[in-house]
Amino acid sequence: MRSSLIPQGAFKGLPTVVGGIEASLRRLAHYDYWDNKVRRSVLVDSKADLLLFGMAETALVALAKRMLAGEAFDNITGLRGTAYLAKTAPDNAVILPSFEAVSSSTDAYNKAFKIASDEKNPFSGKTLLQEHGKRQLVINPPAAPLDEEQLDRIYALPFTKLPHPSYKAAIPAYAQIKFSITSHRGCCGGCAFCAITHHQGKTIQSRSEQSVQEELERLSLHPDFRGTVTDVGGPTANMYGMRCSNPEAQASCRRESCLYPHICKHLDTRDDRAVDLLRRLRKNPAVKHLFVASGIRFDLLNRQPDYFADLVKHHVGGLLKVAPESTSPKVTNVMRKPGPKVFEQFLQKFREQSLNLGKKQAVVPYFISSHPGCTLKDMIEVALFLKEHNLRVEQVQEFTPTPGSLATCIYHTGRDPFSGELIHVPLNPNERRQQKALLLWHLPESRKDVLAALRQCDREDLITTLLGHQKQGIKQATSQARKQPKRPRKR
Numbered sequence: 001m002r003s004s005l006i007p008q009g010a011f012k013g014l015p016t017v018v019g020g021i022e023a024s025l026r027r028l029a030h031y032d033y034w035d036n037k038v039r040r041s042v043l044v045d046s047k048a049d050l051l052l053f054g055m056a057e058t059a060l061v062a063l064a065k066r067m068l069a070g071e072a073f074d075n076i077t078g079l080r081g082t083a084y085l086a087k088t089a090p091d092n093a094v095i096l097p098s099f100e101a102v103s104s105s106t107d108a109y110n111k112a113f114k115i116a117s118d119e120k121n122p123f124s125g126k127t128l129l130q131e132h133g134k135r136q137l138v139i140n141p142p143a144a145p146l147d148e149e150q151l152d153r154i155y156a157l158p159f160t161k162l163p164h165p166s167y168k169a170a171i172p173a174y175a176q177i178k179f180s181i182t183s184h185r186g187c188c189g190g191c192a193f194c195a196i197t198h199h200q201g202k203t204i205q206s207r208s209e210q211s212v213q214e215e216l217e218r219l220s221l222h223p224d225f226r227g228t229v230t231d232v233g234g235p236t237a238n239m240y241g242m243r244c245s246n247p248e249a250q251a252s253c254r255r256e257s258c259l260y261p262h263i264c265k266h267l268d269t270r271d272d273r274a275v276d277l278l279r280r281l282r283k284n285p286a287v288k289h290l291f292v293a294s295g296i297r298f299d300l301l302n303r304q305p306d307y308f309a310d311l312v313k314h315h316v317g318g319l320l321k322v323a324p325e326s327t328s329p330k331v332t333n334v335m336r337k338p339g340p341k342v343f344e345q346f347l348q349k350f351r352e353q354s355l356n357l358g359k360k361q362a363v364v365p366y367f368i369s370s371h372p373g374c375t376l377k378d379m380i381e382v383a384l385f386l387k388e389h390n391l392r393v394e395q396v397q398e399f400t401p402t403p404g405s406l407a408t409c410i411y412h413t414g415r416d417p418f419s420g421e422l423i424h425v426p427l428n429p430n431e432r433r434q435q436k437a438l439l440l441w442h443l444p445e446s447r448k449d450v451l452a453a454l455r456q457c458d459r460e461d462l463i464t465t466l467l468g469h470q471k472q473g474i475k476q477a478t479s480q481a482r483k484q485p486k487r488p489r490k491r
């Protein structure tokens, strides 16, 4: 398999297979932020012969075995987790609006998004079909989730855990992952902006405790290992060992998220396996520190008291990164995230437990600015929440649409594809800058934009509340902000 970046002409006569997260997200016609237009499936644009989506180990092995057995490549069309181009449509496929339709109509785009979402279930999803001109893009149902044994077999392979040799300069992110361990795959959170569910799926697939322990043994033999495991987790750290407890309900489930709008009654949220895993790993004599740096879903922690206790006691390296992303209920609803009350409860508990343990540790919250659904008024609400709870945001993630996500669909169409509701999309550069400044209200360089935002929303009464700590120069910035014309509202 090779990357979609390699032109097909480089391997004349050989069948070309594309895969990886980029191919997964771009398997259907999709909105592309960089081109600011709807692009064709990457299978069409790359001129590849087959696309593998998802983690794809089973599809790749099945494909290789059939090719080794001498089967003609063009006949290998029915593998789960693959997409191909056909001249005629297969029977029983669910037909999506064509590329031509979704690129010219946002309603058609939303319709295609919803239909494709409804068929994502690996236990019951149907084959999808989307016309691209005269060709039919066929997307087979996703591959079945891997069981523990299959997963363990993969993670027992001799991965080098090294960056690709083509990278000559040091990669800062590599230091973060060099001594980290993936304990599971998949995320059932269904956050609107996240691409992981589209790639790894909603089903949590956990390795055995034994397999994770063996990986730690191997890591500890590395000459650079000094006793610190930088992370044990997955897309969401506290989902290790979780599962849907009702196979029948799971087989027909069309929910985007097992957690939103409420935690599903079938979701087994017990933390015993996650707690046991961390305890076993801590016992390894080579380990001095074992951190959990993957994101955690704090709305689950109420049901996971032992995991929460062990996390606070043993696995926070001074700062715990959490991602409420917003504290405006209107925005968290669009994001499919828990709202401010749940975050507040978590914060209080975390601080209490840290205090009881005599530990000086804090929460570093991650927020997204300019997410679809977020207005300046919402962001003022967030800034007030941050101030009230004595939180400082260090880095702001400005929303950038990734292909295939729900938030990207809303960004492009201005509507929620499920409810049809019109959603505000912050596109104006001034508004985007002001939203970011409101998250960083405590920094002197944000002052001018915070003032402009407060004035825009007729909330000059909050100037002292948000900027009172920056008395110097406030007068001058206020008069500058007053000189700026009010920005007309978009959408």
Ligand code: SF4
Pocket: 188, 243, 244, 245, 246, 249, 250, 253, 254, 255, 257, 258, 259, 264, 265, 266, 267, 268
């Ligand atoms: S039935 Fe509930 S727990 Fe099971 S997959 Fe669906 S939403 Fe998740």
